[in-house]
Amino acid sequence: MPQEYDYIIVGAGSAGCVLANRLTENGKHSVLLLEAGGTDRRPWVQVPIGYSKTFFDAAVNWKYTTEADPGINGKTAYWPRGKVLGGSSSINAMVYIRGQREDYDGWTAKGLAGWGFNDVLPYFKKSEDNIRGADAYHGRGGPLAVSDIGEEVHPLTRAFVQAGVEAGVPRNDDFNGASQEGIGLYQLNIRKGIRSNSSNAFLRPAMRRPNLHLVTGAHTTRILIENGRAVGVIYRKGELHEARAGREVILAAGAINSPQLLQLSGIGSPALLRRHGIAIKVDLPAVGRNLMDHLYVSYIWRANRKTLNDSFRSNWFKAMAGLRYLTTRRGPLSISINQGGAFVRTRPGLDRPNMQLYFVPMSFGADSSADAELLNFHDFPGFIMSASPCRPTSRGELEIRSADPFAPPKITPNYLSTEADVEDMLEGVAFLRRLAAAPALASAIVEEVTPGPRVTAREDIVHDCRDRANTTFHPISTCTMGVDPRTSVVDARLRVHGIAGLRVVDASVMPDMISGNTNAPTIMIAEKGADLILADAMRAKS
Incomplete structure (x- = not known):
């Protein structure tokens, strides 16, 4: 029945x-x-x-x-x-x-x-x-x-926020408040x-x-x-x-x-x-x-100081982090990989932000197959910044x-099928390099690893964006x-x-x-x- x-x-x-x-x-x-x-x-x-x-x-x-x-x-x-x-x-x-x-x-x-x-x-x-x-x-x-990251935030994430302020982005402590525009820490x-x-x-x-x-x-x-x-x-x-x-x-x-x-x-x-x-x-x-879907492109930099790569590659650190989490529900296991972010306007004339940025105080590679582990930490101290256009026009x-x-x-997503979406992505990754050049981050960077400093011509950047762009889910x-x-x-x-x-x-x-x-x-x-x-x-x- x-x-x-x-x-x-x-x-x-x-x-x-x-x-x-x-x-x-x-x-x-x-x-x-x-x-x-x-x-x-x-x-x-x-x-x-x-x-x-x-x-x-x-x-x-x-x-x-x-x-x-x-x-x-x-x-x-x-x-x-x-x-x-x-x-x-x-x-x-x-x-x-x-x-x-x-x-x-x-x-x-x-x-x-x-x-x-x-x-x-x-x-x-x-x-x-x-x-x-x-x-x-x-x-x-x-x-x-809805919680704050609090004391678990990595020092490089704070450097990211300071770099944004140095690049002219307003500090924003609440992306869900009166205005979304600015740079800060995610809740x-x-x-x-x-x-x-x-x-x-x-x-x-x-x-x-x-x-x-x-x-x-x-x-x-x-x-x-x-x-x-x-x-x-x-x-x-x-x-x-x-x-x-x-x-x-x-x-x-x-x-x-x-x-x-x-x-x-x-x-x-x-x-x-x-x-x-x-x-x-x-x-x-x-x-x-x-x-519709959001795409992002990530850029990876080698740092001259420790990132979470160094930590999570250490069995001793992982054991201690696990013990701390079990006893206090705190530590690096208690937060997300995305710590800092921003909503910015990438060109003059826009009436509101068109780009979302993510900052991750670690770097990793991911096999493209659905059977791989997501986080294969690099064997060097690295961090990631990603650009994701807010309102894509591709359907x-x-x-x-x-x-x-x-x-x-x-x-069938039809990603980057409009010129407007391609231009937005180009402006987004250019903004990432602008942040990396700001003093607070520049002082922490050894080199740009991916895509690397040789990728500067427009056609090469477009090819790289199409090749490495991924869904933000x-x-x-x-x-x-x-x-x-x-x-x-x-x-x-x-x-x-x-x-x-x-x-x-x-x-x-x-x-x-x-x-x-x-x-x-x-x-x-x-x-x-x-x-x-x-x-x-x-x-x-x-």
Whole structure:
């Protein structure tokens, strides 16, 4: 017999855990939460520096690979995505960034009422437990921990910040405050040395409620649609199971799996669906389109003083760091590899920052295969600075390869396919060299290792950028929000166009790229999405 619930949520990731918490808070609704992966109670998920260990771990990671892309010299890109409770918030680098006010005000300019910065700020604050306390821009007492690096910051990271000030970049101690522009230290989703992912923050407190039912290892294969309404799902856990939703089916499976599931269920481009023998339920050509992602390019320098390379290459240091972490939850294992950052304008005439910078007080090489370890520390003291354009204009697409729900989809990013994106990247890496020439960093540098001082001609820098550019793991917009069903997938209330009882609430609905990391905005979308769902339920009842 089918299981029956008020709401079925597909995906217990960054958004799904928030939805599960908020939709069960009042005790009035029964919720089924389906997650294809397993538990996040794994040491390398919970320990912040364990990011490097989960990067290629199939036990917690979908390990997607894109199509060969001309924009990155014909290479494929490896896309890790969380297949575990907490989703990608369980395997990311934990940088807490919301984006710029103009990002959200741009959404309302597209006709999406209720998504301007002043509309979404209360939801950011609602989710947040910021160690600095509550103010006009921050919340205290919410589920999601936001912490400072504190005394664990490496001295070279402070040199990076000073170099930025010397280069004319304003110091900014709060990228999520009144203004994003400037250089400073990142805040991180960490609490007392433990990753504050969506599972720890939102799901665990809700698990005690009798109206929430979680099923892990449950791969959703199809949405059930009857008479123009989503009424449930089919999922595999050992065998096939059917679950029915009295109110709504909510997709929170992320920018890859949400559009994939829509297409498998007959919602998408008719030509694509016919090609794979899938009956057309709703003609929505925008499903899987409008794919956006942040790229970055890293430059590596050899330093004349110790970096974390020297530390982590020492077995004695690793043993002591492990002991310190076990006894105090502090030390280098308790923070992210990304310590410093900046949001800068790379040319005159811009009205806001167009470039995000990352500073890592270590350097490493990564094999391009998905079976390699992420961090192979160099045998010299080194550090990394990376440039990532905030709002790329290149657009890709995602589509199913067949009607097989277990086959990974075809991902085509179309990286660096516009001249504007190429120019932004060129300006970004030039800015890195400008910072390296500032006294605070120049005094610490022996030489530029990668790409090296001989790479100076424009055509050589472009080739190098295309050759070494990599994803920052921020795919969005494959179920984009909009007012026109021909160019979007969901409306401003996150309801799928043309079908009742079905919403998408995750990073895939963002109508434009956020200027920065996308996890905090995804959690905000889920906070607001939960309010929309509950308000519509109340309206239907009355």
